[in-house]
Amino acid sequence: MANLPEPIAELLNAALVSELTVLDGKGRPVTYPLIPLYDGENIYMTSSVLFSKKLEHIKRDPRVSVTITDPIAAQVEPFRRATIQGMARIVEDDLHSGWERVMPLWTAKEPIIKDLIKKRFAMPLFWERSVIEIVPTRAFLWVTGETSQSPEVFELGAAA
Amino acid sequence: MARSTVREDAVLEDVAGYSHAVIAYTDRTGHPVNVAANFRTDPARGVIVLDAPQIPEQPSIGSEVNVTFSHIRPYPGVGYDQRRYVSVWGTISAANGTLEVQPSRTHGWDEDRMSFFELCERSVPTAHEYMRKVSAERGETVKPTLSLGWLFFLATRVPFLTATFVPVLLGAVVARAEGFSAWWLMLLALLGGSAIHLGLNVANDVSDATSGADEANVNPTMFSGGSRVIQYGLVSLKAMRTTSAVCYAIGIAIGLYLTVVSGPHLLWIGAAGLFLSIFYTAPPLRLVHRGLGEICVALGFGPIMVLGTYYVIAEQLSWEAFYASLPVAILIMLVLYVNQIPDRPADERAGKRTIVVRLPKSAIVTGFAGSVVATYALIVIGAITGLMPAWTLIALATIPLALQVHRGISSHYESPYELMGAMGKNIQLHLFTGLALIVGYVAEIAI
Numbered sequence: 082m083a084n085l086p087e088p089i090a091e092l093l094n095a096a097l098v099s100e101l102t103v104l105d106g107k108g109r110p111v112t113y114p115l116i117p118l119y120d121g122e123n124i125y126m127t128s129s130v131l132f133s134k135k136l137e138h139i140k141r142d143p144r145v146s147v148t149i150t151d152p153i154a155a156q157v158e159p160f161r162r163a164t165i166q167g168m169a170r171i172v173e174d175d176l177h178s179g180w181e182r183v184m185p186l187w188t189a190k191e192p193i194i195k196d197l198i199k200k201r202f203a204m205p206l207f208w209e210r211s212v213i214e215i216v217p218t219r220a221f222l223w224v225t226g227e228t229s230q231s232p233e234v235f236e237l238g239a240a241a
Numbered sequence: 242m243a244r245s246t247v248r249e250d251a252v253l254e255d256v257a258g259y260s261h262a263v264i265a266y267t268d269r270t271g272h273p274v275n276v277a278a279n280f281r282t283d284p285a286r287g288v289i290v291l292d293a294p295q296i297p298e299q300p301s302i303g304s305e306v307n308v309t310f311s312h313i314r315p316y317p318g319v320g321y322d323q324r325r326y327v328s329v330w331g332t333i334s335a336a337n338g339t340l341e342v343q344p345s346r347t348h349g350w351d352e353d354r355m356s357f358f359e360l361c362e363r364s365v366p367t368a369h370e371y372m373r374k375v376s377a378e379r380g381e382t383v384k385p386t387l388s389l390g391w392l393f394f395l396a397t398r399v400p401f402l403t404a405t406f407v408p409v410l411l412g413a414v415v416a417r418a419e420g421f422s423a424w425w426l427m428l429l430a431l432l433g434g435s436a437i438h439l440g441l442n443v444a445n446d447v448s449d450a451t452s453g454a455d456e457a458n459v460n461p462t463m464f465s466g467g468s469r470v471i472q473y474g475l476v477s478l479k480a481m482r483t484t485s486a487v488c489y490a491i492g493i494a495i496g497l498y499l500t501v502v503s504g505p506h507l508l509w510i511g512a513a514g515l516f517l518s519i520f521y522t523a524p525p526l527r528l529v530h531r532g533l534g535e536i537c538v539a540l541g542f543g544p545i546m547v548l549g550t551y552y553v554i555a556e557q558l559s560w561e562a563f564y565a566s567l568p569v570a571i572l573i574m575l576v577l578y579v580n581q582i583p584d585r586p587a588d589e590r591a592g593k594r595t596i597v598v599r600l601p602k603s604a605i606v607t608g609f610a611g612s613v614v615a616t617y618a619l620i621v622i623g624a625i626t627g628l629m630p631a632w633t634l635i636a637l638a639t640i641p642l643a644l645q646v647h648r649g650i651s652s653h654y655e656s657p658y659e660l661m662g663a664m665g666k667n668i669q670l671h672l673f674t675g676l677a678l679i680v681g682y683v684a685e686i687a688i
Contacts, residue, residue, distance in 0.1 A: 098311065109305055137374070146274050147275075176383060206365060207361055229293075
């Protein structure tokens with residue numbers, strides 16, 4: 082499977098917010114703003130059990146789409162926009178600390194997480210979390226950020 | 242529990258300020274696609290008008306799509322503010338080269354309308370439901386966890402022990418100022434009083450969990466709304482009842498030992514304290530539900546603890562010790578009084594008719610001011626009349642703190658999280674005034 086092209090990887094690494102769209106039980110799209118993490122191969126997001134509807138949706142139907150659209154929350158030069166379709170799976174062997182595997186990626190974007198986690202006793206349910214692991218299968222890149230123009234399309238292959 | 246902050250009747254107004262939209266739909270294989278689009282609203286027609294994005298697979302006209310508007314201001318390395326998003330669903334139609342969606346369903350969150358902490362509290366049932374499903378998938382119970390130390394710390398609300406430390410130490414220094422000293426008995430009194438206090442804290446949580454008061458409270462703070470360990474599924478009701486009973490048993494055992502050592506009057510003082518502590522929340526009296534919580538707390542953490550400690554050491558009762566207990570009694574009463582302000586909507590729903598539930602803001606703020614004036618007046622009168630050492634006048638140094646609390650509750654009465662600063666300062670007011678009185682007695686002893 083091919084990796085995401087560099088301009089999209091750079092956008093993912095810069096983005097503090099993306100929009101994740103999943104399908105609900107009736108096959109309707111539902112969108113959630115979430116911070117995307119990228120390890121050079123897969124996209125990761127974490128979700129507290131407090132906001133776990135998306136996790137149930139993904140377990141039912143793993144097809145998802147992630148888009149990065151906000152120039153304020155994703156500061157890259159020149160600004161661009163991207164949409165990444167993929168297949169997701171929920172990793173939650175240990176809700177309490179299993180998600181800490183993505184901590185290096187998360188703290189690289191949000192160093193304050195290290196301080197907040199020390200106070201997890203104050204918000205214990207917020208820190209019971211699952212990881213959403215997304216294998217990209219297709220990506221669209223609007224190099225100027227204008228989605229009224231045709232995107233570059235990248236077929237990345239089917240998820241294993 | 243409702244979590245959306247979107248105004249159903251003004252959704253177009255709510256989305257108008259966003260910079261762009263994200264249209265989400267399914268492609269011909271059923272895979273979701275989401276893509277940014279410029280948009281404008283047409284309030285006259287009640288539709289959102291979107292520029293059609295260029296993407297190989299366009300949304301099918303006539304299908305239901307999701308349109309999301311998201312805004313956040315990130316502070317790299319720090320966090321975020323201005324977090325808000327609106328999601329709408331509706332059937333998509335084409336008109337004059339653009340796309341149109343008339344919202345039929347909405348969802349969203351704006352932290353200016355609902356704090357993140359309240360959003361989390363309102364989402365607790367979702368968390369429990371999810372963990373039940375994960376438990377069913379795995380065939381084993383999945384629940385949130387914290388270390389035993391943190392659970393004990395949270396469940397018993399250990400930091401509130403300052404309410405016990407102040408009167409016990411005050412009783413001890415009053416006794417010492419009158420020539421009586423037995424530090425090991427003071428330590429036992431401190432231990433026993435602390436055990437009863439922790440038992441009461443836990444019992445109060447059990448009561449508020451069974452009455453529904455804590456569950457209905459979606460604006461708990463670090464000072465109010467209980468420990469939440471039951472609501473979060475961290476500790477069972479049964480374990481909380483057991484913890485409370487063990488704490489009470491330790492406190493009662495120490496109290497009985499001190500009675501044997503010090504004298505029979507302690508039995509009556511201890512019995513009065515135990516009565517107030519148990520029936521503070523326990524039926525049939527449930528004193529806190531009747532607006533008598535403040536009086537119970539004032540008596541229990543004022544005269545009963547000060548006189549009890551004094552008696553343990555001096556083996557006699559004293560008007561001076563009783564008088565010295567009054568300022569700290571009023572101030573600890575005010576801790577409960579102020580901490581109950583953010584709880585009042587949930588308390589009212591649960592039938593917990595506290596003073597702040599019964600009276601309007603103006604009366605509560607005036608009541609705070611009057612109580613503080615009475616506290617400092619007692620200190621001044623005590624010093625003038627010789628009922629307390631003149632050195633205790635140093636406690637007047639906390640007046641600016643009292644003024645800050647007064648300003649805080651006047652300004653932020655309706656805002657639980659903004660009120661937190663005043664609640665914290667109010668606890669400091671009790672602690673620092675109490676410590677100043679203790680220091681005043683120590684100075685009298687030393688000089």
